[in-house]
Amino acid sequence: MAGVGMHDLRHFYASALVRVGLNAKVVATRLGHANAAMTLNTYSHLWPDDEDRTRQAIDDLLVPHVPQMRPVKDA
Known part of the structure; x- marks a missing residue:
């Protein structure tokens, strides 16, 4: 592959791992x-x-265990 050096391949490898x-x-x-x-x-x-x-991780953890806040209805 013309124009592709070891640095390019190393960066590609790192990119793939990430x-x-x-x-x-x-x-x-x-x-x-x-x-x-x-x-x-x-x-x-x-x-x-x-x-x-x-x-999202915190929502997933807490939402099932915390009561949902609802607007107070006018009396």
Whole structure:
């Protein structure tokens, strides 16, 4: 493949590992990095934004156990 170097293949490999949901520690180990911080400094842009997932995780945990708030009806 013309124009594709080892760095490109390494980045593709890291991207594929992140895409399937592996965490930074596992990716760091597979890439031979000294620690996960090195991996995050290099590849953090690949991990998806988890804002919605964190909110959903708490909702899933709490909603079944917390009574739903309902508007007070006028007397």
